[in-house]
Amino acid sequence: MIKINRFLVVGGDLRNLEIVKLLKEDGKEVFTYGINERESLEKIQENIDIIVGPIPFSRDGRIINSTFGESKILIEEFLKKIKEKILVAGNISSDVIKMAEKYNIKVIDIMKNEKLAILNTIATAEGTIELMISNTDTIIFDSNVLILGFGRVAKTLAQRLKGLVKSITCASREDEQLAWIEVCGYKKMELKVLENQINLEKINDLDMELGKFDIIVNTIPKRIFDEERLQNIKKETLLIDLASNPGGIDKKLAEKYNLKLIHALGLPGKVAPVSSAKYIKKVIYDSL
Numbered sequence: 001m002i003k004i005n006r007f008l009v010v011g012g013d014l015r016n017l018e019i020v021k022l023l024k025e026d027g028k029e030v031f032t033y034g035i036n037e038r039e040s041l042e043k044i045q046e047n048i049d050i051i052v053g054p055i056p057f058s059r060d061g062r063i064i065n066s067t068f069g070e071s072k073i074l075i076e077e078f079l080k081k082i083k084e085k086i087l088v089a090g091n092i093s094s095d096v097i098k099m100a101e102k103y104n105i106k107v108i109d110i111m112k113n114e115k116l117a118i119l120n121t122i123a124t125a126e127g128t129i130e131l132m133i134s135n136t137d138t139i140i141f142d143s144n145v146l147i148l149g150f151g152r153v154a155k156t157l158a159q160r161l162k163g164l165v166k167s168i169t170c171a172s173r174e175d176e177q178l179a180w181i182e183v184c185g186y187k188k189m190e191l192k193v194l195e196n197q198i199n200l201e202k203i204n205d206l207d208m209e210l211g212k213f214d215i216i217v218n219t220i221p222k223r224i225f226d227e228e229r230l231q232n233i234k235k236e237t238l239l240i241d242l243a244s245n246p247g248g249i250d251k252k253l254a255e256k257y258n259l260k261l262i263h264a265l266g267l268p269g270k271v272a273p274v275s276s277a278k279y280i281k282k283v284i285y286d287s288l
Helices: 014-025 075-081 094-102 114-134 152-161 175-183 200-210 227-231 251-256 267-271 273-287
Strands: 006-010 029-033 050-052 086-089 106-109 144-148 167-172 187-190 215-218 238-241 260-263
Touching (some): 014 029, 014 267, 014 273, 094 106, 114 152, 114 238, 114 267, 114 273, 144 152, 152 167, 167 175, 251 260, 267 273
Parallel strands (some): 006 050, 050 086, 144 167, 144 215, 167 187, 215 238, 238 260
Protein backbone atom coordinates (compact mmCIF):
# COMPACT_ATOMS: atom_id res chain seq x y z
CA MET A 1 0.00 0.00 0.00
CA ILE A 2 1.36 3.43 -0.97
CA LYS A 3 1.86 5.77 2.00
CA ILE A 4 0.37 9.19 1.36
CA ASN A 5 1.94 11.78 3.62
CA ARG A 6 2.45 15.02 1.68
CA PHE A 7 -0.59 17.14 0.89
CA LEU A 8 -1.04 20.44 -0.92
CA VAL A 9 -4.26 22.24 0.07
CA VAL A 10 -5.27 24.88 -2.46
CA GLY A 11 -7.86 27.67 -2.16
CA GLY A 12 -11.25 27.06 -0.64
CA ASP A 13 -13.02 28.46 2.39
CA LEU A 14 -12.96 27.78 6.15
CA ARG A 15 -13.38 24.06 5.45
CA ASN A 16 -9.97 23.90 3.78
CA LEU A 17 -8.38 25.76 6.70
CA GLU A 18 -9.80 23.10 8.99
CA ILE A 19 -8.62 20.31 6.67
CA VAL A 20 -5.07 21.69 6.94
CA LYS A 21 -5.30 21.40 10.75
CA LEU A 22 -6.78 17.90 10.64
CA LEU A 23 -4.13 16.60 8.23
CA LYS A 24 -1.35 18.03 10.39
CA GLU A 25 -2.90 16.40 13.47
CA ASP A 26 -2.69 13.10 11.57
CA GLY A 27 1.05 13.65 11.13
CA LYS A 28 0.83 14.61 7.45
CA GLU A 29 3.13 17.18 5.88
CA VAL A 30 0.89 19.92 4.53
CA PHE A 31 1.61 22.78 2.12
CA THR A 32 -0.91 25.44 1.14
CA TYR A 33 -1.51 27.67 -1.86
CA GLY A 34 -4.14 30.36 -2.34
CA ILE A 35 -4.72 30.67 1.40
CA ASN A 36 -2.21 33.40 2.23
CA GLU A 37 -0.09 35.71 0.11
CA ARG A 38 3.28 34.35 1.27
CA GLU A 39 2.83 31.28 -0.90
CA SER A 40 4.33 30.91 -4.34
CA LEU A 41 3.22 28.54 -7.07
CA GLU A 42 6.87 28.18 -8.06
CA LYS A 43 7.71 26.73 -4.64
CA ILE A 44 5.18 23.91 -4.74
CA GLN A 45 7.03 20.75 -3.82
CA GLU A 46 7.67 18.27 -6.63
CA ASN A 47 7.01 15.26 -4.43
CA ILE A 48 3.53 16.23 -3.23
CA ASP A 49 1.34 13.12 -3.05
CA ILE A 50 -2.15 14.65 -3.15
CA ILE A 51 -3.65 18.04 -3.96
CA VAL A 52 -6.82 18.93 -2.05
CA GLY A 53 -8.93 21.60 -3.73
CA PRO A 54 -12.07 23.47 -2.68
CA ILE A 55 -15.79 22.71 -2.87
CA PRO A 56 -16.85 23.88 -5.38
CA PHE A 57 -13.55 23.73 -7.25
CA SER A 58 -14.50 26.70 -9.42
CA ARG A 59 -17.52 28.93 -9.95
CA ASP A 60 -16.66 30.06 -13.48
CA GLY A 61 -14.48 27.28 -14.95
CA ARG A 62 -11.44 29.60 -15.11
CA ILE A 63 -10.43 30.44 -11.56
CA ILE A 64 -10.04 28.14 -8.55
CA ASN A 65 -12.48 29.08 -5.81
CA SER A 66 -10.56 30.82 -3.00
CA THR A 67 -11.99 32.86 -0.14
CA PHE A 68 -8.74 34.01 1.42
CA GLY A 69 -6.14 34.41 -1.34
CA GLU A 70 -6.06 37.87 -2.87
CA SER A 71 -4.54 36.68 -6.15
CA LYS A 72 -6.65 34.73 -8.63
CA ILE A 73 -5.51 31.15 -9.25
CA LEU A 74 -5.98 30.34 -12.92
CA ILE A 75 -7.01 26.72 -13.32
CA GLU A 76 -4.96 25.95 -16.43
CA GLU A 77 -1.81 27.53 -15.01
CA PHE A 78 -2.23 25.56 -11.79
CA LEU A 79 -2.90 22.25 -13.53
CA LYS A 80 0.23 22.67 -15.66
CA LYS A 81 2.25 22.97 -12.46
CA ILE A 82 0.79 19.91 -10.75
CA LYS A 83 0.78 17.61 -13.78
CA GLU A 84 0.72 13.85 -13.17
CA LYS A 85 -0.62 14.26 -9.63
CA ILE A 86 -3.96 13.41 -7.97
CA LEU A 87 -6.45 16.23 -7.44
CA VAL A 88 -9.23 15.78 -4.90
CA ALA A 89 -11.93 18.47 -4.83
CA GLY A 90 -15.70 18.90 -5.15
CA ASN A 91 -18.20 19.81 -7.87
CA ILE A 92 -15.58 19.71 -10.63
CA SER A 93 -16.97 20.58 -14.06
CA SER A 94 -16.49 18.30 -17.07
CA ASP A 95 -14.44 21.04 -18.78
CA VAL A 96 -11.98 21.13 -15.87
CA ILE A 97 -11.77 17.32 -15.88
CA LYS A 98 -10.88 17.38 -19.59
CA MET A 99 -8.25 20.03 -18.89
CA ALA A 100 -6.79 17.86 -16.12
CA GLU A 101 -6.63 14.84 -18.41
CA LYS A 102 -4.49 16.89 -20.77
CA TYR A 103 -1.86 17.11 -18.00
CA ASN A 104 -2.28 13.48 -16.90
CA ILE A 105 -3.90 14.49 -13.61
CA LYS A 106 -6.23 12.01 -11.90
CA VAL A 107 -9.33 13.81 -10.62
CA ILE A 108 -11.46 12.61 -7.70
CA ASP A 109 -14.70 14.56 -7.21
CA ILE A 110 -15.62 13.86 -3.58
CA MET A 111 -19.08 15.40 -3.98
CA LYS A 112 -19.97 12.35 -6.07
CA ASN A 113 -19.64 10.40 -2.84
CA GLU A 114 -23.25 9.87 -1.80
CA LYS A 115 -22.50 9.84 1.93
CA LEU A 116 -20.67 13.17 1.84
CA ALA A 117 -23.31 14.73 -0.40
CA ILE A 118 -26.01 13.77 2.10
CA LEU A 119 -24.02 14.87 5.16
CA ASN A 120 -23.31 18.16 3.40
CA THR A 121 -27.05 18.86 3.24
CA ILE A 122 -27.26 19.03 7.04
CA ALA A 123 -25.08 22.14 7.25
CA THR A 124 -26.86 23.64 4.23
CA ALA A 125 -30.26 23.10 5.86
CA GLU A 126 -29.15 24.54 9.21
CA GLY A 127 -27.57 27.53 7.48
CA THR A 128 -30.77 28.13 5.51
CA ILE A 129 -32.88 28.07 8.68
CA GLU A 130 -30.45 30.55 10.25
CA LEU A 131 -30.99 32.86 7.24
CA MET A 132 -34.75 32.50 7.61
CA ILE A 133 -34.67 33.50 11.27
CA SER A 134 -32.25 36.41 10.87
CA ASN A 135 -33.91 37.90 7.76
CA THR A 136 -37.56 37.91 8.84
CA ASP A 137 -39.20 40.10 11.47
CA THR A 138 -41.73 37.51 12.63
CA ILE A 139 -41.30 34.06 14.15
CA ILE A 140 -40.80 31.54 11.37
CA PHE A 141 -43.45 29.29 12.93
CA ASP A 142 -46.07 31.56 11.36
CA SER A 143 -44.53 31.21 7.90
CA ASN A 144 -45.83 29.45 4.83
CA VAL A 145 -42.69 28.01 3.18
CA LEU A 146 -42.26 26.89 -0.42
CA ILE A 147 -39.24 24.72 -1.33
CA LEU A 148 -38.51 24.37 -5.04
CA GLY A 149 -37.08 20.94 -5.82
CA PHE A 150 -37.04 17.76 -3.76
CA GLY A 151 -33.46 16.53 -4.07
CA ARG A 152 -31.02 15.89 -1.23
CA VAL A 153 -30.87 19.48 0.07
CA ALA A 154 -34.61 20.06 -0.19
CA LYS A 155 -35.43 16.80 1.62
CA THR A 156 -33.11 17.58 4.53
CA LEU A 157 -34.32 21.18 4.75
CA ALA A 158 -37.99 20.16 4.76
CA GLN A 159 -37.29 17.54 7.42
CA ARG A 160 -35.46 20.08 9.62
CA LEU A 161 -38.26 22.64 9.16
CA LYS A 162 -40.97 20.20 10.23
CA GLY A 163 -42.23 21.45 13.57
CA LEU A 164 -40.56 24.85 13.10
CA VAL A 165 -43.04 26.25 10.57
CA LYS A 166 -46.78 25.70 10.22
CA SER A 167 -46.88 24.98 6.49
CA ILE A 168 -44.33 23.44 4.11
CA THR A 169 -44.98 23.08 0.38
CA CYS A 170 -42.47 21.27 -1.84
CA ALA A 171 -42.44 21.55 -5.63
CA SER A 172 -41.15 19.04 -8.16
CA ARG A 173 -41.75 18.02 -11.77
CA GLU A 174 -41.04 14.31 -11.13
CA ASP A 175 -44.01 12.06 -10.34
CA GLU A 176 -41.89 9.93 -7.99
CA GLN A 177 -40.73 12.97 -6.01
CA LEU A 178 -44.27 14.36 -5.89
CA ALA A 179 -45.37 11.02 -4.40
CA TRP A 180 -42.59 11.21 -1.77
CA ILE A 181 -43.57 14.80 -0.93
CA GLU A 182 -47.07 13.56 -0.19
CA VAL A 183 -45.84 10.53 1.80
CA CYS A 184 -43.60 12.78 3.93
CA GLY A 185 -46.61 14.89 4.85
CA TYR A 186 -45.81 18.08 2.95
CA LYS A 187 -48.09 19.96 0.61
CA LYS A 188 -47.12 19.44 -3.01
CA MET A 189 -46.88 21.69 -6.05
CA GLU A 190 -46.22 20.54 -9.60
CA LEU A 191 -43.36 22.41 -11.24
CA LYS A 192 -45.04 21.76 -14.59
CA VAL A 193 -47.56 24.38 -13.48
CA LEU A 194 -44.83 26.84 -12.56
CA GLU A 195 -43.14 26.28 -15.93
CA ASN A 196 -46.31 26.96 -17.92
CA GLN A 197 -46.54 23.40 -19.22
CA ILE A 198 -50.18 22.75 -18.39
CA ASN A 199 -53.49 24.51 -18.80
CA LEU A 200 -53.99 28.22 -18.19
CA GLU A 201 -56.59 27.75 -15.46
CA LYS A 202 -54.08 25.95 -13.22
CA ILE A 203 -51.43 28.57 -13.96
CA ASN A 204 -53.78 31.34 -12.83
CA ASP A 205 -54.52 29.39 -9.66
CA LEU A 206 -50.78 29.12 -9.05
CA ASP A 207 -50.26 32.86 -9.47
CA MET A 208 -52.78 33.45 -6.70
CA GLU A 209 -51.11 30.79 -4.55
CA LEU A 210 -47.60 32.27 -4.90
CA GLY A 211 -48.78 35.36 -3.04
CA LYS A 212 -49.46 33.25 0.06
CA PHE A 213 -45.86 32.23 0.72
CA ASP A 214 -43.73 34.06 3.29
CA ILE A 215 -40.46 32.25 2.47
CA ILE A 216 -39.47 30.64 -0.84
CA VAL A 217 -36.31 28.52 -1.07
CA ASN A 218 -34.96 27.39 -4.43
CA THR A 219 -32.68 24.35 -4.73
CA ILE A 220 -32.91 23.86 -8.52
CA PRO A 221 -29.96 25.06 -10.69
CA LYS A 222 -32.30 26.34 -13.38
CA ARG A 223 -34.27 29.56 -13.80
CA ILE A 224 -37.71 28.77 -12.41
CA PHE A 225 -39.34 32.15 -11.77
CA ASP A 226 -39.95 34.30 -14.80
CA GLU A 227 -41.02 37.96 -14.59
CA GLU A 228 -44.71 37.10 -14.53
CA ARG A 229 -44.29 34.75 -11.57
CA LEU A 230 -42.15 37.21 -9.58
CA GLN A 231 -44.84 39.87 -9.93
CA ASN A 232 -47.22 37.64 -7.97
CA ILE A 233 -44.90 37.26 -4.96
CA LYS A 234 -45.68 39.62 -2.11
CA LYS A 235 -43.04 42.22 -1.24
CA GLU A 236 -42.50 40.84 2.28
CA THR A 237 -41.56 37.37 1.01
CA LEU A 238 -38.00 36.23 1.70
CA LEU A 239 -36.38 34.49 -1.28
CA ILE A 240 -33.39 32.20 -0.61
CA ASP A 241 -31.60 30.68 -3.60
CA LEU A 242 -29.35 27.72 -2.78
CA ALA A 243 -28.66 26.77 -6.41
CA SER A 244 -25.25 27.22 -7.97
CA ASN A 245 -24.66 30.19 -10.29
CA PRO A 246 -26.58 31.70 -11.98
CA GLY A 247 -29.24 30.40 -9.59
CA GLY A 248 -32.92 29.77 -10.10
CA ILE A 249 -34.17 33.27 -9.32
CA ASP A 250 -33.11 36.23 -11.46
CA LYS A 251 -31.39 38.76 -9.19
CA LYS A 252 -32.10 41.76 -11.45
CA LEU A 253 -35.79 40.91 -11.70
CA ALA A 254 -35.98 40.44 -7.93
CA GLU A 255 -34.46 43.91 -7.48
CA LYS A 256 -36.89 45.33 -10.05
CA TYR A 257 -39.85 44.19 -7.95
CA ASN A 258 -38.18 45.11 -4.62
CA LEU A 259 -38.04 41.51 -3.46
CA LYS A 260 -35.57 40.38 -0.81
CA LEU A 261 -33.33 37.74 -2.42
CA ILE A 262 -30.39 36.00 -0.75
CA HIS A 263 -28.22 33.87 -3.03
CA ALA A 264 -26.70 31.63 -0.38
CA LEU A 265 -23.76 29.65 -1.77
CA GLY A 266 -21.27 27.54 0.20
CA LEU A 267 -23.29 27.44 3.44
CA PRO A 268 -21.47 24.37 4.86
CA GLY A 269 -18.20 26.32 4.72
CA LYS A 270 -19.78 29.26 6.51
CA VAL A 271 -21.95 27.71 9.20
CA ALA A 272 -20.22 24.41 10.01
CA PRO A 273 -16.63 24.35 8.64
CA VAL A 274 -15.28 22.09 11.42
CA SER A 275 -17.91 19.35 11.00
CA SER A 276 -17.78 19.63 7.21
CA ALA A 277 -13.98 19.36 7.19
CA LYS A 278 -14.11 16.16 9.28
CA TYR A 279 -16.54 14.60 6.80
CA ILE A 280 -14.39 15.71 3.86
CA LYS A 281 -11.16 14.39 5.36
CA LYS A 282 -12.70 10.96 5.94
CA VAL A 283 -13.99 10.81 2.35
CA ILE A 284 -10.57 11.88 1.04
CA TYR A 285 -8.90 9.05 2.97
CA ASP A 286 -11.55 6.54 1.86
CA SER A 287 -11.26 7.67 -1.78
CA LEU A 288 -7.50 7.22 -1.79
